Amino acid sequence: MRVPQPTISHPVQVWDGTEMLECVSIIPEAPDVASFCFQSPTGALFSYVPGQFLTLELPVPGGPLYRTYTISSSPSRPMSVSVTVKAQKGSIGTRWMLDNLQPGMRIRASAPAGTFSSHHHPSEKYLFISAGSGITPMISMTTWMFDLGRPADVVFVNCARRPSEIIFRQRLEHMASRFPEIDLKFVVEETDRYQPWTGYQGTFNQLMLGLMAPDYLEREVFCCGPEPFMQAVREALTGLGFPMERYHQESFHPSLAEEAANPVEGDVVPDEAAPAEVAFALSGVTQTCAETDTILATARTAGLNIPSGCTFGVCGTCKIKKVSGQVHMVHNGGITDEDIEAGYVLACCSHPIGKVEVEV
Template identity: 80%
Template sequence: MTVPLPLPGAAVRYWDATEMLECVSVIPEAPDVATFCFVAPSGALFAYLPGQFVTLELPVPGGPLYRTYTISSSPSRPLSITVTVKAQKGSIGTRWMLDTLRPGMRIRATGPLGSFTSHHHPAEKYLFISAGSGITPMMSMTTYMYDLGRIPDVVFINCARRPSDIVFRERLEHIASRVDGIKLRWVVEDSDRYQPWTGYQGFLNQLMLGLMAPDYLEREVFCCGPEPFMQAVRDALTGLGYDMARYHQESFHPSLAEEQAEPTADDVVPDDAAKAEVEFSLSGVTQSCTEGDTILATARAAGLNIPSGCTFGVCGTCRIRKLSGQVHMVHNGGITDEDIEDGYILACCSQPMGRVEVEA
């Protein structure tokens, strides 16, 4: 399939979630890791910020799954969009993609969304720290900076089990060979057999950080990876006296701090014992619940299916319009202020305060 280029002076069309995405290529990256490239069949371009994510509707046996993946491509290359996925032990959706999704197949997607982007935190110097597939937003942001043509100042640290597990290694080394401002630092737990490793080995620590980026106190830090890894990075930076107001992280799993977060003094806290009711206008169903229940849980109790992904307010898959009533919503960036002003809520993290009517 050839995507037509927009002619000079022609109106530019941008992809939205009403159009399915077509897979045009699958590129193996590492064991159980592959990059899937998608285009809009209409030729529409993609507009997003580097570091944002999309939610894919995966037609697995037994019903669709909604999985959120960071966009690994850069908005400076808008003809296509890519996601780079890694199948973990027991994964269903990502495993289906690796085993079944092939060029020519089309799937539905929503987004892009997310606030984990260097665009929101402009700085003279950056420090990108990632582990495993957490490298994907860093790849997007680094490619974007490279494509601008200016000389960026980025120290790029990625941690992996072995050198063969480093995703995008060759691509990033090519980019770094073209400009002076991108410094790559690989950290591996162990070397590959019969392939000597002369770089950093072990687990990322304060000493390594000081050697890799001596001016870390001057850099804006972006971190992505498994929660234990990010906790270790936070602890290391805090111990080094880093200003954590300049630290930013991305995770599709709730951290312990988020799970234990206390409400603020002026926050309206739902009463788990108070009765509530949710009317689903499109389905013609009304379901009783308590203020401690979420809209999503209430819908499921009523036998209704509201598409959902992360279930804690990050991916935005469960966004629906609230027609009346009041909800208590604590999200993690999966909805914009503009959407909230337009009456939208996230069903997974919105609790009804009394009677609420939603468009579902």
């Protein structure tokens, strides 16, 4: 049974990123993890594909900080949109949200973006594998299927340090209790004191995969989590002969394979010894640089601020209009072919070839 595609039609305004979001509630999920729920102050509804992300502009001390978070809510519930964030050691943006963002406060955000979604790969059987906060796109996709009332066959695997750190455990158990098509498998590294654990324990591996989903070769696989975790999953699947064209991962860390596979805007390769020049039309500033410098780095050298998030072509926050000239751009999905044809580039991964003028 194929899952219907998300088609949401609203007779009212749909939020497009031009209006600020208002935080309406905060839900603690686990240690240093919370879900922030936002609504449009004007009542606009939210339309997106489950698995997409938002880029938030966070007013941290010292200037705005742009951070990308996968949406953890489902477009089947369009009155609000939520992101679930986990503070890591050294976190700045996420730490600020956990310590400072309160209901009633408003922040700016870009419109939903991203292509990591079961929507783009319809199948009768899925295998969702995640670790830590990588569970967020999986909960969005699973909630969408649950709300349809006829979910696909989903084996949902989530790995955490200990049972108390499994995000959305109760929500997932509720959905699985209503639909046997949703099969939950939790893996923990260690147990909680005085709390017996009867599930999988250790590090996710090929043996666990075979026990959790014996028919894994028939499934469309989606994976999200820290890069070492996703690498281990890729290696496990490859070693078992899984057809990797049916493997999809969400990551805000670039890989050489992804960069090599993505389109390049421009026919020449940047030369470190070749001089270049970027004219920022709206600011009236021109800055010299090398062809191996990005437009984003050149703007910062010139004292200009171009909003940016991931800095390697995933989130699309730094999209700007190129007025003239040629750039060499290798992105990771943060810009569409239509935008490229219209003259837009991503400043973080675009290198000026000779003289280039942009609308900044």
